[in-house]
Amino acid sequence: MKLDxxxxxxxxxxxxxxxxxxxxTPFLWAIRLSITLIPIILMILEKKYSSALKFLLAYASAxxxxxxxxxxxxxxxxASLLIGYCGIVxxxxxxxxxxxYVVRTTKIGEFMSCMQKMHVPDxxxxxxxxxxxxxxxxxxxYSSINDAMRMRGVMLGGGNVLRMFEFRMIPLLFSCVNIGExxxxxxITRGLGGEVKRSSVIELKLGIADFFLMAFxxxxxxxxxxxxxxx
Amino acid sequence: xxxxxxxxxxxxxxxxKDGSLNNINLNIEKGQTVLLCGASGSGKxxxxxxxxxxxxxxxxxxxxxxxxxxxxxxxxxxxxxLAGTVGTVFQNPRSQFFSVDTDGEIAxxxxxxxxxxxxxxxRLNDVVAEMDLDExxxxxxxDLSGGQKQRIAxxxxxxxxxxxxxxxxxxxxxxxxSIELLRGTILEWKRQGxxxxxxxHRLWYLKDAVDRVIYMENGVMAKEWTGEEFKxxxxxxxxxxxxxxxxxxxxxxxxxxxxxxxxxxxxENNIELNDFFFSYKxxxxxxxxxxFKESDGDLLNLNIPSLKIPKGKVIGLVGPNGTGKSTFLxxxxxxxxxxxxxxxxxxxxxxxxxxxKICYLVMQDVNHQLFTDSVKSEVMLSMKDxxxxxxxxxxxxxxxxxxxxxxxxxLSGGQKQRVAIASAIASGAEIxxxxxxxxxxxxxxxxxxxxxxxxxxSTGASVIVSTHDPELIxxxxxxxxxxxxxKAVYLKENKKL
Numbered sequence: 001m002k003l004d005x006x007x008x009x010x011x012x013x014x015x016x017x018x019x020x021x022x023x024x025t026p027f028l029w030a031i032r033l034s035i036t037l038i039p040i041i042l043m044i045l046e047k048k049y050s051s052a053l054k055f056l057l058a059y060a061s062a063x064x065x066x067x068x069x070x071x072x073x074x075x076x077x078x079a080s081l082l083i084g085y086c087g088i089v090x091x092x093x094x095x096x097x098x099x100x101y102v103v104r105t106t107k108i109g110e111f112m113s114c115m116q117k118m119h120v121p122d123x124x125x126x127x128x129x130x131x132x133x134x135x136x137x138x139x140x141x142y143s144s145i146n147d148a149m150r151m152r153g154v155m156l157g158g159g160n161v162l163r164m165f166e167f168r169m170i171p172l173l174f175s176c177v178n179i180g181e182x183x184x185x186x187x188i189t190r191g192l193g194g195e196v197k198r199s200s201v202i203e204l205k206l207g208i209a210d211f212f213l214m215a216f217x218x219x220x221x222x223x224x225x226x227x228x229x230x231x
Numbered sequence: 232x233x234x235x236x237x238x239x240x241x242x243x244x245x246x247x248k249d250g251s252l253n254n255i256n257l258n259i260e261k262g263q264t265v266l267l268c269g270a271s272g273s274g275k276x277x278x279x280x281x282x283x284x285x286x287x288x289x290x291x292x293x294x295x296x297x298x299x300x301x302x303x304x305x306x307x308x309x310x311x312x313l314a315g316t317v318g319t320v321f322q323n324p325r326s327q328f329f330s331v332d333t334d335g336e337i338a339x340x341x342x343x344x345x346x347x348x349x350x351x352x353x354r355l356n357d358v359v360a361e362m363d364l365d366e367x368x369x370x371x372x373x374d375l376s377g378g379q380k381q382r383i384a385x386x387x388x389x390x391x392x393x394x395x396x397x398x399x400x401x402x403x404x405x406x407x408x409s410i411e412l413l414r415g416t417i418l419e420w421k422r423q424g425x426x427x428x429x430x431x432h433r434l435w436y437l438k439d440a441v442d443r444v445i446y447m448e449n450g451v452m453a454k455e456w457t458g459e460e461f462k463x464x465x466x467x468x469x470x471x472x473x474x475x476x477x478x479x480x481x482x483x484x485x486x487x488x489x490x491x492x493x494x495x496x497x498x499e500n501n502i503e504l505n506d507f508f509f510s511y512k513x514x515x516x517x518x519x520x521x522x523f524k525e526s527d528g529d530l531l532n533l534n535i536p537s538l539k540i541p542k543g544k545v546i547g548l549v550g551p552n553g554t555g556k557s558t559f560l561x562x563x564x565x566x567x568x569x570x571x572x573x574x575x576x577x578x579x580x581x582x583x584x585x586x587x588k589i590c591y592l593v594m595q596d597v598n599h600q601l602f603t604d605s606v607k608s609e610v611m612l613s614m615k616d617x618x619x620x621x622x623x624x625x626x627x628x629x630x631x632x633x634x635x636x637x638x639x640x641x642l643s644g645g646q647k648q649r650v651a652i653a654s655a656i657a658s659g660a661e662i663x664x665x666x667x668x669x670x671x672x673x674x675x676x677x678x679x680x681x682x683x684x685x686x687x688x689s690t691g692a693s694v695i696v697s698t699h700d701p702e703l704i705x706x707x708x709x710x711x712x713x714x715x716x717x718k719a720v721y722l723k724e725n726k727k728l
Contacts, residue, residue: 071632072605107330108329109330109334109338109342119337129329133330137325144596146595149313150587151564152600152613174640182321183327184324186327186328187339189287189313190340190387191311191343194311198345199341200348201341201355202339228583
């Protein structure tokens with residue numbers, strides 16, 4: 001299914017909003033859960049089955065743990081670690097997974113075109129696009145560095161947490177800075193940064209799925225806010 | 232009519248002597264194809280950067296003299312104003328893409344100069360038809376091979392319809408067949424009357440395309456040939472300029488393309504490889520993965536049931552891109568855990584994780600495998616028991632002793648490579664693997680790497696080096712191992728120079 005980038009951005013906004021507001025009644029929980037299901041369904045439609053399943057399992061187990069095994073009276077180290085873990089998964093993972101979905105399925109060209117439609121200045125749009133462009137690069141570089149560490153048997157930094165971190169970050173930073181520098185040189189020789197208003201070859205159009213999803217998201221937000229604060 | 236004019240140009244980068252230029256006077260006529268050759272750091276890239284304006288607008292330094300490109304005074308012209316006039320294809324395909332998808336990348340330039348969507352689409356279609364790129368459309372840049380990336384880079388430059396096209400060592404990361412395609416593209420541009428300026432170490436693919444050849448030495452234009460004169464240079468002359476050869480032997484070409492008709496020669500003192508099977512297309516099992524077998528056939532990206540390779544020799548690993556060379560190296564050294572192959576050396580069997588202990592892979596981008604803050608601690612990190620004396624010995628043998636306390640990232644590319652080799656030796660690895668160690672190197676650096684590989688082999692290590700570099704093979708390889716479609720297809724002895 002092809003969604004308009006504007007719908008996707010709206011979805012990131014709504015999912016983050018609702019997930020961050022604490023749900024107190026079962027009804028509010030129901031809304032929150034149905035919102036969380038949206039990125040999962042979208043991932044399944046994109047055939048990312050294993051990611052969808054992993055996320056679903058992590059989320060479900062965190063929920064079950066939180067409701068049946070933990071309470072405000074829980075004490076001890078394990079319980080407090082679990083509360084931390086469940087809290088992070090339940091609070092942040094839906095937003096994170098939505099953002100991941102958006103980054104994975106939006107082409108840079110679509111994103112730029114969307115920014116132009118929304119009259120975002122080119123400077124901001126380009127910077128955001130470069131950030132998006134960099135995710136896969138970081139992933140690629142990181143996995144090469146990981147390989148090198150495995151080969152040299154320094155995955156655990158000799159038991160030193162700081163070195164474990166240092167060994168990964170230093171080469172990663174160096175190569176990202178280098179790539180970034182060459183990337184911008186290549187981009188400006190092709191006219192980026194001119195005074196001319198950029199055009200876009202991709203013409204965006206909102207489809208039925210976009211309207212349906214936006215309506216659903218808006219309705220969910222309104223109901224959530226009304227039930228939480230006004231009733 | 233001159234389209235590029237450099238008059239009395241002097242340039243020096245801020246904080247570095249490398250690549251500086253001395254009194255450059257160069258006029259290039261419209262429609263000419265010019266080759267810049269010479270050692271690394273001789274100023275080839277700096278000339279390219281003068282013409283596309285990256286000097287002085289992006290890379291700063293001290294610049295004197297006049298630069299005029301197609302009527303623009305480059306010093307006073309903003310970079311984006313040159314975009315429709317000068318196009319540049321860069322060396323590293325990894326870092327010249329703005330988009331993640333191929334279509335978006337080709338449209339990127341025209342979008343920047345604000346063309347109408349209709350016009351952009353028309354240009355996109357023209358370029359795609361001209362360069363035969365249909366099969367590459369709609370793909371992610373990250374899934375393309377080096378050669379395919381470079382074709383997209385050429386297309387995205389061509390979409391801006393520049394009169395002048397610059398190429399900065401475009402063949403560095405390409406295999407033979409991709410270089411042939413690149414040559415086709417350059418010839419097509421030449422036919423269209425574009426002015427083309429190429430900085431390059433590999434010369435054989437350009438000999439019929441160029442009108443002028445300029446030889447750079449220490450920032451000076453030391454020599455100039457016409458295309459005809461250049462073609463007529465004999466082997467001795469080419470060598471005396473420390474240039475890579477202009478003509479390649481037919482047999483060598485067959486070898487590097489993995490098309491030699493040889494079979495497997497016998498080797499007595501050998502290392503045995505058994506059951507090396509691997510596939511990137513993982514089976515859709517959620518909970519466990521199946522072991523790969525020979526019967527998986529076409530699914531396999533690596534399919535080597537058994538192979539004997541010579542011990543204590545330098546073995547060139549050849550074959551086209553994307554055909555299994557890197558996979559072979561990764562599996563051999565144990566980086567791909569799903570490959571269950573075993574190495575038999577001196578009667579000992581090394582499986583799975585043990586392979587990591589006797590193999591060491593020097594990666595193409597050595598920056599990925601240098602972690603610490605000094606050359607010395609880099610070598611120490613590889614030792615099981617830290618031994619300073621041994622460390623000094625190793626550094627001495629590689630000419631790195633003076634850099635003992637230097638930060639590895641402050642070294643030159645060749646020195647970094649030697650640091651990686653030093654830590655490989657320190658780890659006690661018997662099998663040293665090199666992934667394209669000479670891509671983008673000039674003749675003398677390549678020669679040095681070749682000598683070093685030979686020295687490593689003479690200490691008893693088996694050296695396997697994957698390469699597209701015919702010169703490196705004739706320089707240092709004792710054997711050539713051909714890989715095609717994941718299978719070993721031949722192992723032949725190689726006549727070294």
